[in-house]
Amino acid sequence: MAKTTKNAGRVIVITSGKGGVGKTTTTANIGTGLARMGYKVALVDTDIGLRNLDLLMGLENRIVYNIVDVVEGRCKVLQAMVKDKRMPNLSLLPAAQTRDKSALSEEQMSTLCEQLKQEFDFVIVDSPAGIEQGFQNAIAGANEAVVVCTPEMSAVRDADRIIGLLEAREEITNYKLVLNRVRPNMIKTNDMMDVDDVLEILSVKLLGLIPEDKDIIISTNKGEPIVTSDDSLAGQGYRNIARRVAGEDVPFMNLDAPTSFVDKIKGFFNRSAS
Amino acid sequence: MGWLSKLFNLDVTNKPAEGSGPSASSDAEVVSSKKDACKRLKLVLMHDRTQLSQDVIEQMRDELVEVISKYVEIDKEALELNLESESDTIALVANIPVVRSRVG
Numbered sequence: 206m207a208k209t210t211k212n213a214g215r216v217i218v219i220t221s222g223k224g225g226v227g228k229t230t231t232t233a234n235i236g237t238g239l240a241r242m243g244y245k246v247a248l249v250d251t252d253i254g255l256r257n258l259d260l261l262m263g264l265e266n267r268i269v270y271n272i273v274d275v276v277e278g279r280c281k282v283l284q285a286m287v288k289d290k291r292m293p294n295l296s297l298l299p300a301a302q303t304r305d306k307s308a309l310s311e312e313q314m315s316t317l318c319e320q321l322k323q324e325f326d327f328v329i330v331d332s333p334a335g336i337e338q339g340f341q342n343a344i345a346g347a348n349e350a351v352v353v354c355t356p357e358m359s360a361v362r363d364a365d366r367i368i369g370l371l372e373a374r375e376e377i378t379n380y381k382l383v384l385n386r387v388r389p390n391m392i393k394t395n396d397m398m399d400v401d402d403v404l405e406i407l408s409v410k411l412l413g414l415i416p417e418d419k420d421i422i423i424s425t426n427k428g429e430p431i432v433t434s435d436d437s438l439a440g441q442g443y444r445n446i447a448r449r450v451a452g453e454d455v456p457f458m459n460l461d462a463p464t465s466f467v468d469k470i471k472g473f474f475n476r477s478a479s
Numbered sequence: 480m481g482w483l484s485k486l487f488n489l490d491v492t493n494k495p496a497e498g499s500g501p502s503a504s505s506d507a508e509v510v511s512s513k514k515d516a517c518k519r520l521k522l523v524l525m526h527d528r529t530q531l532s533q534d535v536i537e538q539m540r541d542e543l544v545e546v547i548s549k550y551v552e553i554d555k556e557a558l559e560l561n562l563e564s565e566s567d568t569i570a571l572v573a574n575i576p577v578v579r580s581r582v583g
Contacts, residue, residue, distance in 0.1 A: 358516050358519065358520050361520055362520065362523060362524065362527065365524050365527065365528070366527065369528070392513075394511075395511030395512070395513045395514070396511060396512045396513055397513060398513055398516055398517060399513075402513070402517050406517065406520055406521060406524065
């Protein structure tokens, strides 16, 4: 499938500082969401030695080459791209599992992103946790960033560090926050920071909210990103985020969610209509 | 108020620095872990962002006392020097109770 425009694609890095807040899940879902909208999308896993994006996409059995094979010249970049099972316009460049972060340099990553954005509308780069070399590699070719954070103190503090590093980097022209694992019930009892608290503390713009949802675990088990599941609230959250990334103006979800069955049905139809 | 004027907020009435009043009173009304989290995070992030540790601030405080004491007699024990944030800016706010002037 050809790119939808002749312009160079956008390179967006998904990062967080803290591990386990949902970077890889967010990468898989934003990428799949954009592909569902018809864009040609490349997912790039830069978490060398700890690759997981292949698992979340259900593509772990199809890997032949990886990102280190590409930069070391054993194959062409398009040869290493693993095509998604469901969508021909979505593919993954897997990380190497048996190497470490030093197998990739910032220059190599930058060159790789330049190549990919000639072929794809969106290049979504999954960053490893931390602020060391792996993170520096991940942001090397990016012009935009998505900072993933949960409403927990340690995640917010680490997100603040990441935002400081992104601000210092001229190439990154735009970064926004995805607040993940929001629990409306805990917010109601004042036991969890709400989205406004986190936005104020970090002075950052919001890209989207994802409620805590057990279906995320189930979708990971199946290797099918939740963005493809029409009746899940987290899936709706990721579909909204993908549309905002593509430039649409989509209102933020109200997580003071309807609780009765009838309200749920109503809510479902309202969501489908919008 | 600019941070410089805040820094030298010489105030004989010894009222608390601006901003600390309302938040302190509302904290007392609602006890919630969320408020704790916000308060602690704001404080730790100010130190992270300015790379000023509590030790360095103590040292600054001691040196300030030394300099200001040359000109005015101040209540050294009550002198407060804190980092405070207002939207996008971080200020060093000093509240320095004056006992009497040494000059004139």
